[in-house]
Amino acid sequence: MEEENPTLHVALIVGVTGMVGVALAEALKKPTALGGPWKIYGVARRALPVWFPPSFLDEFIMLDTLNEENTSKMLSPISSVITHLFWVAISVNQSEEINISRNSSMLSNVLYALTSSPNSQLRHVTLQTGTKQYMGPILDIAFSNHLVPHDAPFREDYPRLPFPNFYYALEDILASYPKPITYSIHRSSLIIGASSRSYFNMLLSLSVYALICKHGNYPFRYAGNKYSWEHFWDMSDARVLAEQQIWASVTDKAKNQAFNCTNGDVFTWKMLWKVLCDVFDVEFVPFDEQEEFDFADFLKDKGEVWDEIVKTNGLYNTKIEEITCFNEIQFILKNLNIQHVCSMYKSREFGFHGYADTLASIAPWVERLRQMKILP
Incomplete structure:
Protein backbone atom coordinates (compact mmCIF):
# COMPACT_ATOMS: atom_id res chain seq x y z
CA MET A 1 0.00 0.00 0.00
CA ALA A 194 -17.72 -2.15 22.37
CA SER A 195 -18.93 1.07 23.97
CA SER A 196 -21.77 2.32 26.15
CA ARG A 197 -21.75 5.65 24.31
CA SER A 198 -22.93 4.75 20.79
CA TYR A 199 -26.49 5.62 19.84
CA PHE A 200 -27.03 2.79 17.34
CA ASN A 201 -25.51 -0.13 19.24
CA MET A 202 -27.19 -3.26 17.91
CA LEU A 203 -25.06 -5.79 19.78
CA LEU A 204 -25.32 -4.09 23.18
CA SER A 205 -29.08 -3.66 22.73
CA LEU A 206 -29.60 -7.33 21.86
CA SER A 207 -27.28 -8.35 24.70
CA VAL A 208 -29.38 -6.40 27.19
CA TYR A 209 -32.50 -8.02 25.72
CA ALA A 210 -31.00 -11.51 26.07
CA LEU A 211 -29.95 -10.86 29.67
CA ILE A 212 -33.43 -9.57 30.58
CA CYS A 213 -34.99 -12.67 29.00
CA LYS A 214 -32.62 -14.91 30.94
CA HIS A 215 -33.22 -13.00 34.17
CA GLY A 216 -37.01 -13.21 33.89
CA ASN A 217 -37.19 -16.57 32.13
CA TYR A 218 -38.80 -14.97 29.07
CA PRO A 219 -38.46 -16.49 25.58
CA PHE A 220 -35.73 -14.80 23.53
CA ARG A 221 -37.94 -14.05 20.54
CA TYR A 222 -36.85 -12.45 17.28
CA ALA A 223 -37.55 -8.74 16.89
CA GLY A 224 -38.24 -8.65 13.13
CA ASN A 225 -40.20 -10.28 10.32
CA LYS A 226 -39.77 -13.44 8.25
CA TYR A 227 -38.00 -11.60 5.42
CA SER A 228 -35.18 -10.25 7.58
CA TRP A 229 -34.99 -13.57 9.47
CA GLU A 230 -34.17 -15.44 6.26
CA HIS A 231 -32.41 -12.95 3.95
CA PHE A 232 -28.85 -11.68 3.83
CA TRP A 233 -27.43 -8.79 5.84
CA ASP A 234 -23.93 -7.59 6.54
CA GLY A 264 -16.92 -8.77 3.65
CA ASP A 265 -19.29 -11.62 4.51
CA VAL A 266 -23.05 -11.97 4.97
CA PHE A 267 -25.34 -13.55 7.54
CA THR A 268 -29.02 -14.14 8.18
CA TRP A 269 -30.64 -13.06 11.42
CA LYS A 270 -31.62 -16.67 11.99
CA MET A 271 -27.90 -17.57 12.04
CA LEU A 272 -26.99 -14.64 14.27
CA TRP A 273 -29.85 -15.36 16.68
CA LYS A 274 -28.46 -18.84 17.27
CA VAL A 275 -25.05 -17.34 18.05
CA LEU A 276 -26.60 -14.94 20.57
CA CYS A 277 -28.42 -17.84 22.21
CA ASP A 278 -25.14 -19.71 22.61
CA VAL A 279 -23.29 -16.66 23.98
CA PHE A 280 -25.97 -15.83 26.57
CA ASP A 281 -27.14 -19.37 27.27
CA VAL A 282 -30.77 -18.77 26.35
CA GLU A 283 -33.02 -21.15 24.43
CA PHE A 284 -33.32 -20.67 20.68
CA VAL A 285 -36.92 -19.86 19.71
CA PRO A 286 -37.65 -20.43 16.00
CA PHE A 287 -39.37 -17.51 14.30
CA ASP A 288 -43.12 -17.96 13.93
CA GLU A 289 -44.78 -15.38 11.68
CA GLN A 290 -48.19 -16.38 13.05
CA GLU A 291 -47.27 -14.97 16.46
CA GLU A 292 -47.30 -11.21 16.79
CA PHE A 293 -44.46 -9.90 18.96
CA ASP A 294 -43.83 -6.24 19.75
CA PHE A 295 -40.18 -6.30 20.79
CA ALA A 296 -39.97 -2.61 21.72
CA ASP A 297 -43.21 -2.73 23.69
CA PHE A 298 -41.98 -5.79 25.64
CA LEU A 299 -38.84 -3.92 26.69
CA LYS A 300 -40.28 -0.47 27.37
CA ASP A 301 -40.92 -1.21 31.07
CA LYS A 302 -37.81 -3.30 31.74
CA GLY A 303 -35.60 -0.46 32.98
CA GLU A 304 -35.83 -1.59 36.61
CA VAL A 305 -34.88 -5.13 35.59
CA TRP A 306 -31.74 -3.80 33.93
CA ASP A 307 -31.01 -1.63 36.99
CA GLU A 308 -31.15 -4.78 39.13
CA ILE A 309 -28.80 -6.66 36.76
CA VAL A 310 -26.36 -3.75 36.86
CA LYS A 311 -26.43 -3.49 40.65
CA THR A 312 -26.26 -7.24 41.32
CA ASN A 313 -23.25 -7.68 39.05
CA GLY A 314 -21.39 -4.50 40.03
CA LEU A 315 -21.46 -3.16 36.49
CA TYR A 316 -20.64 0.27 35.10
CA ASN A 317 -23.75 2.31 35.89
CA THR A 318 -25.91 2.54 32.77
CA LYS A 319 -29.59 3.20 32.16
CA ILE A 320 -31.36 1.00 29.66
CA GLU A 321 -32.62 3.95 27.61
CA GLU A 322 -29.08 5.33 27.26
CA ILE A 323 -27.42 2.20 25.87
CA THR A 324 -30.12 0.59 23.74
CA CYS A 325 -32.00 1.32 20.51
CA PHE A 326 -34.93 -1.09 20.72
CA ASN A 327 -37.37 0.99 18.65
CA GLU A 328 -34.85 1.43 15.84
CA ILE A 329 -33.98 -2.28 15.81
CA GLN A 330 -37.64 -3.25 15.61
CA PHE A 331 -38.32 -0.76 12.81
CA ILE A 332 -35.36 -1.92 10.74
CA LEU A 333 -35.94 -5.65 11.17
CA LYS A 334 -39.71 -5.44 10.63
CA ASN A 335 -39.87 -2.87 7.83
CA LEU A 336 -36.75 -3.15 5.66
CA ASN A 337 -37.75 -5.90 3.26
CA ILE A 338 -34.45 -5.71 1.40
CA GLN A 339 -31.19 -7.62 1.47
CA HIS A 340 -28.99 -5.21 3.39
CA ALA A 356 -13.87 -9.98 9.80
CA ASP A 357 -15.97 -13.10 10.37
CA THR A 358 -19.24 -11.58 11.55
CA LEU A 359 -20.69 -14.56 13.40
CA ALA A 360 -17.34 -15.50 14.96
CA SER A 361 -16.85 -11.92 16.20
CA ILE A 362 -20.01 -11.81 18.35
CA ALA A 363 -18.60 -13.74 21.32
CA PRO A 364 -15.28 -11.80 21.47
CA TRP A 365 -17.10 -8.45 21.39
CA VAL A 366 -19.46 -9.59 24.14
CA GLU A 367 -16.43 -10.67 26.15
CA ARG A 368 -14.92 -7.22 25.61
CA LEU A 369 -18.12 -5.63 26.93
CA ARG A 370 -17.87 -7.93 29.94
CA GLN A 371 -14.27 -6.92 30.58
CA MET A 372 -15.38 -3.28 30.44
CA LYS A 373 -18.05 -4.12 33.09
CA ILE A 374 -20.81 -2.96 30.77
CA LEU A 375 -22.24 -6.50 30.60
CA PRO A 376 -22.14 -9.18 33.32
Whole structure:
Protein backbone atom coordinates (compact mmCIF):
# COMPACT_ATOMS: atom_id res chain seq x y z
CA MET A 1 0.00 0.00 0.00
CA GLU A 2 1.25 3.43 -0.98
CA GLU A 3 1.93 5.47 2.09
CA GLU A 4 3.20 8.91 2.97
CA ASN A 5 6.12 9.28 5.40
CA PRO A 6 5.70 12.46 7.43
CA THR A 7 7.68 13.01 10.60
CA LEU A 8 4.57 12.71 12.78
CA HIS A 9 0.88 12.25 12.24
CA VAL A 10 -1.42 13.83 14.81
CA ALA A 11 -5.01 12.62 14.92
CA LEU A 12 -8.09 14.30 16.31
CA ILE A 13 -10.89 11.75 16.83
CA VAL A 14 -14.27 13.45 17.27
CA GLY A 15 -16.63 10.95 18.87
CA VAL A 16 -13.81 9.06 20.54
CA THR A 17 -15.98 7.24 23.11
CA GLY A 18 -18.24 5.60 20.51
CA MET A 19 -17.65 2.11 19.14
CA VAL A 20 -15.50 3.23 16.22
CA GLY A 21 -13.85 6.04 18.16
CA VAL A 22 -12.54 3.53 20.71
CA ALA A 23 -11.40 1.18 17.94
CA LEU A 24 -9.65 4.03 16.12
CA ALA A 25 -7.77 5.17 19.21
CA GLU A 26 -6.69 1.61 19.95
CA ALA A 27 -5.60 0.96 16.36
CA LEU A 28 -3.68 4.22 16.01
CA LYS A 29 -1.73 3.47 19.19
CA LYS A 30 -0.45 0.16 17.85
CA PRO A 31 3.24 0.16 16.78
CA THR A 32 2.15 -1.34 13.47
CA ALA A 33 -0.38 1.42 12.65
CA LEU A 34 -0.03 2.77 9.11
CA GLY A 35 1.45 6.26 9.13
CA GLY A 36 2.70 5.86 12.71
CA PRO A 37 3.79 6.87 15.17
CA TRP A 38 0.60 8.80 15.90
CA LYS A 39 -0.21 11.33 18.58
CA ILE A 40 -3.91 11.18 19.43
CA TYR A 41 -6.33 13.81 20.67
CA GLY A 42 -9.86 12.66 21.46
CA VAL A 43 -13.07 14.70 21.68
CA ALA A 44 -16.40 13.70 23.26
CA ARG A 45 -19.37 15.58 24.70
CA ARG A 46 -19.02 13.99 28.12
CA ALA A 47 -16.13 12.99 30.37
CA LEU A 48 -14.30 9.76 29.59
CA PRO A 49 -16.11 6.75 31.07
CA VAL A 50 -14.17 4.59 33.51
CA TRP A 51 -14.01 1.75 30.96
CA PHE A 52 -12.08 3.86 28.43
CA PRO A 53 -8.34 2.98 28.59
CA PRO A 54 -6.43 6.25 29.19
CA SER A 55 -3.42 4.80 27.34
CA PHE A 56 -5.39 5.11 24.07
CA LEU A 57 -5.12 8.92 24.10
CA ASP A 58 -2.42 11.52 24.49
CA GLU A 59 -4.97 14.19 25.34
CA PHE A 60 -8.73 14.24 25.90
CA ILE A 61 -10.95 17.26 25.26
CA MET A 62 -14.52 17.38 26.58
CA LEU A 63 -16.42 19.50 24.09
CA ASP A 64 -19.88 19.90 22.60
CA THR A 65 -19.00 20.70 18.99
CA LEU A 66 -22.45 22.26 18.45
CA ASN A 67 -21.12 25.23 20.43
CA GLU A 68 -19.21 27.23 17.83
CA GLU A 69 -17.51 29.56 20.31
CA ASN A 70 -16.26 26.78 22.61
CA THR A 71 -15.18 24.65 19.66
CA SER A 72 -13.04 27.47 18.33
CA LYS A 73 -11.66 28.20 21.81
CA MET A 74 -10.72 24.58 22.48
CA LEU A 75 -9.50 23.44 19.06
CA SER A 76 -7.90 26.50 17.45
CA PRO A 77 -4.85 26.27 19.76
CA ILE A 78 -4.09 22.76 18.45
CA SER A 79 -4.77 23.53 14.77
CA SER A 80 -1.03 23.94 14.26
CA VAL A 81 -0.42 20.28 15.15
CA ILE A 82 -3.53 18.31 14.03
CA THR A 83 -2.82 16.64 10.68
CA HIS A 84 -5.76 14.22 10.47
CA LEU A 85 -9.39 14.57 11.57
CA PHE A 86 -11.34 11.35 12.13
CA TRP A 87 -15.06 12.19 12.23
CA VAL A 88 -17.08 9.46 13.94
CA ALA A 89 -19.49 11.75 15.80
CA ILE A 90 -23.25 11.84 15.27
CA SER A 91 -26.28 13.76 16.51
CA VAL A 92 -29.45 11.66 16.17
CA ASN A 93 -32.82 13.44 15.98
CA GLN A 94 -36.36 12.52 14.95
CA SER A 95 -36.33 14.79 11.89
CA GLU A 96 -33.81 14.45 9.08
CA GLU A 97 -33.87 18.23 8.61
CA ILE A 98 -32.71 18.61 12.23
CA ASN A 99 -30.10 15.89 11.62
CA ILE A 100 -28.80 17.93 8.68
CA SER A 101 -28.69 21.15 10.69
CA ARG A 102 -27.03 19.78 13.81
CA ASN A 103 -24.52 17.42 12.20
CA SER A 104 -23.53 20.03 9.60
CA SER A 105 -22.98 22.61 12.34
CA MET A 106 -20.83 20.21 14.35
CA LEU A 107 -18.56 19.34 11.43
CA SER A 108 -18.36 22.93 10.16
CA ASN A 109 -17.46 24.25 13.62
CA VAL A 110 -14.60 21.77 13.99
CA LEU A 111 -13.28 22.31 10.46
CA TYR A 112 -13.33 26.07 10.90
CA ALA A 113 -11.44 25.83 14.19
CA LEU A 114 -8.81 23.60 12.59
CA THR A 115 -8.35 25.56 9.34
CA SER A 116 -8.85 29.25 10.14
CA SER A 117 -5.28 29.72 11.37
CA PRO A 118 -2.47 30.35 8.85
CA ASN A 119 -0.50 27.71 10.77
CA SER A 120 -3.12 25.00 10.21
CA GLN A 121 -1.62 21.56 9.55
CA LEU A 122 -4.82 19.69 8.65
CA ARG A 123 -4.24 17.41 5.65
CA HIS A 124 -7.01 14.82 5.65
CA VAL A 125 -10.51 14.23 7.03
CA THR A 126 -12.16 10.82 7.29
CA LEU A 127 -15.95 10.93 7.51
CA GLN A 128 -17.94 7.95 8.71
CA THR A 129 -21.46 7.65 7.34
CA GLY A 130 -23.52 4.56 6.52
CA THR A 131 -25.99 2.69 4.37
CA LYS A 132 -28.68 5.33 4.79
CA GLN A 133 -26.73 6.74 1.84
CA TYR A 134 -28.49 4.09 -0.27
CA MET A 135 -31.82 3.85 1.56
CA GLY A 136 -32.72 7.41 2.54
CA PRO A 137 -33.91 8.74 5.93
CA ILE A 138 -35.51 5.46 7.01
CA LEU A 139 -36.16 6.57 10.61
CA ASP A 140 -37.90 9.86 9.73
CA ILE A 141 -41.62 9.06 9.61
CA ALA A 142 -42.16 11.95 7.18
CA PHE A 143 -40.27 9.98 4.51
CA SER A 144 -39.99 6.34 5.63
CA ASN A 145 -43.17 5.20 3.86
CA HIS A 146 -42.13 6.75 0.54
CA LEU A 147 -38.54 5.56 0.20
CA VAL A 148 -37.37 3.32 -2.62
CA PRO A 149 -33.89 2.07 -1.64
CA HIS A 150 -31.23 1.22 -4.19
CA ASP A 151 -30.83 -2.43 -5.12
CA ALA A 152 -28.38 -4.53 -3.14
CA PRO A 153 -25.50 -4.97 -3.13
CA PHE A 154 -25.08 -1.25 -2.48
CA ARG A 155 -22.36 0.34 -4.62
CA GLU A 156 -20.51 3.58 -3.99
CA ASP A 157 -21.33 4.97 -7.45
CA TYR A 158 -25.11 4.81 -6.93
CA PRO A 159 -26.66 8.28 -7.35
CA ARG A 160 -28.04 10.15 -4.37
CA LEU A 161 -31.70 9.57 -3.56
CA PRO A 162 -34.13 12.52 -3.87
CA PHE A 163 -34.65 12.86 -0.12
CA PRO A 164 -32.94 14.93 2.58
CA ASN A 165 -29.97 13.11 4.09
CA PHE A 166 -27.41 14.49 6.50
CA TYR A 167 -24.77 12.19 5.02
CA TYR A 168 -25.07 14.09 1.75
CA ALA A 169 -24.75 17.42 3.58
CA LEU A 170 -21.57 16.32 5.38
CA GLU A 171 -20.02 15.03 2.14
CA ASP A 172 -20.73 18.38 0.49
CA ILE A 173 -19.08 20.27 3.34
CA LEU A 174 -15.89 18.23 2.94
CA ALA A 175 -15.89 18.55 -0.86
CA SER A 176 -16.15 22.34 -0.52
CA TYR A 177 -12.75 22.62 1.19
CA PRO A 178 -9.92 23.44 -1.19
CA LYS A 179 -6.72 21.47 -1.57
CA PRO A 180 -4.41 20.54 0.05
CA ILE A 181 -7.07 19.20 2.45
CA THR A 182 -8.28 15.79 1.27
CA TYR A 183 -11.01 13.55 2.58
CA SER A 184 -12.37 10.00 2.49
CA ILE A 185 -15.91 8.76 3.10
CA HIS A 186 -16.49 5.49 4.95
CA ARG A 187 -19.98 4.00 4.65
CA SER A 188 -20.58 1.42 7.34
CA SER A 189 -23.30 -1.17 7.68
CA LEU A 190 -24.62 -2.13 11.15
CA ILE A 191 -21.64 -1.57 13.44
CA ILE A 192 -20.46 -4.10 15.98
CA GLY A 193 -18.05 -2.94 18.67
CA ALA A 194 -17.72 -2.15 22.37
CA SER A 195 -18.93 1.07 23.97
CA SER A 196 -21.77 2.32 26.15
CA ARG A 197 -21.75 5.65 24.31
CA SER A 198 -22.93 4.75 20.79
CA TYR A 199 -26.49 5.62 19.84
CA PHE A 200 -27.03 2.79 17.34
CA ASN A 201 -25.51 -0.13 19.24
CA MET A 202 -27.19 -3.26 17.91
CA LEU A 203 -25.06 -5.79 19.78
CA LEU A 204 -25.32 -4.09 23.18
CA SER A 205 -29.08 -3.66 22.73
CA LEU A 206 -29.60 -7.33 21.86
CA SER A 207 -27.28 -8.35 24.70
CA VAL A 208 -29.38 -6.40 27.19
CA TYR A 209 -32.50 -8.02 25.72
CA ALA A 210 -31.00 -11.51 26.07
CA LEU A 211 -29.95 -10.86 29.67
CA ILE A 212 -33.43 -9.57 30.58
CA CYS A 213 -34.99 -12.67 29.00
CA LYS A 214 -32.62 -14.91 30.94
CA HIS A 215 -33.22 -13.00 34.17
CA GLY A 216 -37.01 -13.21 33.89
CA ASN A 217 -37.19 -16.57 32.13
CA TYR A 218 -38.80 -14.97 29.07
CA PRO A 219 -38.46 -16.49 25.58
CA PHE A 220 -35.73 -14.80 23.53
CA ARG A 221 -37.94 -14.05 20.54
CA TYR A 222 -36.85 -12.45 17.28
CA ALA A 223 -37.55 -8.74 16.89
CA GLY A 224 -38.24 -8.65 13.13
CA ASN A 225 -40.20 -10.28 10.32
CA LYS A 226 -39.77 -13.44 8.25
CA TYR A 227 -38.00 -11.60 5.42
CA SER A 228 -35.18 -10.25 7.58
CA TRP A 229 -34.99 -13.57 9.47
CA GLU A 230 -34.17 -15.44 6.26
CA HIS A 231 -32.41 -12.95 3.95
CA PHE A 232 -28.85 -11.68 3.83
CA TRP A 233 -27.43 -8.79 5.84
CA ASP A 234 -23.93 -7.59 6.54
CA MET A 235 -22.15 -5.88 9.42
CA SER A 236 -19.15 -3.63 10.02
CA ASP A 237 -16.71 -4.60 12.75
CA ALA A 238 -15.44 -1.43 14.45
CA ARG A 239 -11.86 -2.68 14.02
CA VAL A 240 -12.31 -3.05 10.25
CA LEU A 241 -13.78 0.46 10.06
CA ALA A 242 -10.81 1.81 12.00
CA GLU A 243 -8.36 -0.01 9.73
CA GLN A 244 -10.00 1.32 6.59
CA GLN A 245 -10.10 4.90 7.85
CA ILE A 246 -6.44 4.85 8.84
CA TRP A 247 -5.50 3.24 5.50
CA ALA A 248 -7.40 5.86 3.50
CA SER A 249 -5.96 8.72 5.55
CA VAL A 250 -2.37 7.86 4.56
CA THR A 251 -2.85 6.34 1.10
CA ASP A 252 -2.72 8.75 -1.84
CA LYS A 253 -4.98 6.84 -4.23
CA ALA A 254 -7.73 6.64 -1.58
CA LYS A 255 -7.97 10.42 -1.22
CA ASN A 256 -11.28 12.11 -2.11
CA GLN A 257 -13.01 8.75 -2.49
CA ALA A 258 -16.02 7.08 -0.87
CA PHE A 259 -15.76 3.47 0.32
CA ASN A 260 -18.22 0.99 1.70
CA CYS A 261 -16.81 -0.74 4.76
CA THR A 262 -18.25 -4.05 5.90
CA ASN A 263 -16.78 -7.31 7.15
CA GLY A 264 -16.92 -8.77 3.65
CA ASP A 265 -19.29 -11.62 4.51
CA VAL A 266 -23.05 -11.97 4.97
CA PHE A 267 -25.34 -13.55 7.54
CA THR A 268 -29.02 -14.14 8.18
CA TRP A 269 -30.64 -13.06 11.42
CA LYS A 270 -31.62 -16.67 11.99
CA MET A 271 -27.90 -17.57 12.04
CA LEU A 272 -26.99 -14.64 14.27
CA TRP A 273 -29.85 -15.36 16.68
CA LYS A 274 -28.46 -18.84 17.27
CA VAL A 275 -25.05 -17.34 18.05
CA LEU A 276 -26.60 -14.94 20.57
CA CYS A 277 -28.42 -17.84 22.21
CA ASP A 278 -25.14 -19.71 22.61
CA VAL A 279 -23.29 -16.66 23.98
CA PHE A 280 -25.97 -15.83 26.57
CA ASP A 281 -27.14 -19.37 27.27
CA VAL A 282 -30.77 -18.77 26.35
CA GLU A 283 -33.02 -21.15 24.43
CA PHE A 284 -33.32 -20.67 20.68
CA VAL A 285 -36.92 -19.86 19.71
CA PRO A 286 -37.65 -20.43 16.00
CA PHE A 287 -39.37 -17.51 14.30
CA ASP A 288 -43.12 -17.96 13.93
CA GLU A 289 -44.78 -15.38 11.68
CA GLN A 290 -48.19 -16.38 13.05
CA GLU A 291 -47.27 -14.97 16.46
CA GLU A 292 -47.30 -11.21 16.79
CA PHE A 293 -44.46 -9.90 18.96
CA ASP A 294 -43.83 -6.24 19.75
CA PHE A 295 -40.18 -6.30 20.79
CA ALA A 296 -39.97 -2.61 21.72
CA ASP A 297 -43.21 -2.73 23.69
CA PHE A 298 -41.98 -5.79 25.64
CA LEU A 299 -38.84 -3.92 26.69
CA LYS A 300 -40.28 -0.47 27.37
CA ASP A 301 -40.92 -1.21 31.07
CA LYS A 302 -37.81 -3.30 31.74
CA GLY A 303 -35.60 -0.46 32.98
CA GLU A 304 -35.83 -1.59 36.61
CA VAL A 305 -34.88 -5.13 35.59
CA TRP A 306 -31.74 -3.80 33.93
CA ASP A 307 -31.01 -1.63 36.99
CA GLU A 308 -31.15 -4.78 39.13
CA ILE A 309 -28.80 -6.66 36.76
CA VAL A 310 -26.36 -3.75 36.86
CA LYS A 311 -26.43 -3.49 40.65
CA THR A 312 -26.26 -7.24 41.32
CA ASN A 313 -23.25 -7.68 39.05
CA GLY A 314 -21.39 -4.50 40.03
CA LEU A 315 -21.46 -3.16 36.49
CA TYR A 316 -20.64 0.27 35.10
CA ASN A 317 -23.75 2.31 35.89
CA THR A 318 -25.91 2.54 32.77
CA LYS A 319 -29.59 3.20 32.16
CA ILE A 320 -31.36 1.00 29.66
CA GLU A 321 -32.62 3.95 27.61
CA GLU A 322 -29.08 5.33 27.26
CA ILE A 323 -27.42 2.20 25.87
CA THR A 324 -30.12 0.59 23.74
CA CYS A 325 -32.00 1.32 20.51
CA PHE A 326 -34.93 -1.09 20.72
CA ASN A 327 -37.37 0.99 18.65
CA GLU A 328 -34.85 1.43 15.84
CA ILE A 329 -33.98 -2.28 15.81
CA GLN A 330 -37.64 -3.25 15.61
CA PHE A 331 -38.32 -0.76 12.81
CA ILE A 332 -35.36 -1.92 10.74
CA LEU A 333 -35.94 -5.65 11.17
CA LYS A 334 -39.71 -5.44 10.63
CA ASN A 335 -39.87 -2.87 7.83
CA LEU A 336 -36.75 -3.15 5.66
CA ASN A 337 -37.75 -5.90 3.26
CA ILE A 338 -34.45 -5.71 1.40
CA GLN A 339 -31.19 -7.62 1.47
CA HIS A 340 -28.99 -5.21 3.39
CA VAL A 341 -25.64 -5.94 1.74
CA CYS A 342 -22.86 -3.67 0.47
CA SER A 343 -20.38 -4.33 -2.30
CA MET A 344 -16.77 -4.27 -1.11
CA TYR A 345 -15.32 -4.45 -4.63
CA LYS A 346 -14.19 -0.81 -4.80
CA SER A 347 -12.38 -1.10 -1.49
CA ARG A 348 -10.52 -4.20 -2.70
CA GLU A 349 -9.72 -2.56 -6.03
CA PHE A 350 -8.11 0.40 -4.27
CA GLY A 351 -6.02 -1.85 -2.03
CA PHE A 352 -7.86 -2.27 1.27
CA HIS A 353 -8.36 -5.91 2.23
CA GLY A 354 -9.52 -5.78 5.86
CA TYR A 355 -12.24 -8.23 6.85
CA ALA A 356 -13.87 -9.98 9.80
CA ASP A 357 -15.97 -13.10 10.37
CA THR A 358 -19.24 -11.58 11.55
CA LEU A 359 -20.69 -14.56 13.40
CA ALA A 360 -17.34 -15.50 14.96
CA SER A 361 -16.85 -11.92 16.20
CA ILE A 362 -20.01 -11.81 18.35
CA ALA A 363 -18.60 -13.74 21.32
CA PRO A 364 -15.28 -11.80 21.47
CA TRP A 365 -17.10 -8.45 21.39
CA VAL A 366 -19.46 -9.59 24.14
CA GLU A 367 -16.43 -10.67 26.15
CA ARG A 368 -14.92 -7.22 25.61
CA LEU A 369 -18.12 -5.63 26.93
CA ARG A 370 -17.87 -7.93 29.94
CA GLN A 371 -14.27 -6.92 30.58
CA MET A 372 -15.38 -3.28 30.44
CA LYS A 373 -18.05 -4.12 33.09
CA ILE A 374 -20.81 -2.96 30.77
CA LEU A 375 -22.24 -6.50 30.60
CA PRO A 376 -22.14 -9.18 33.32
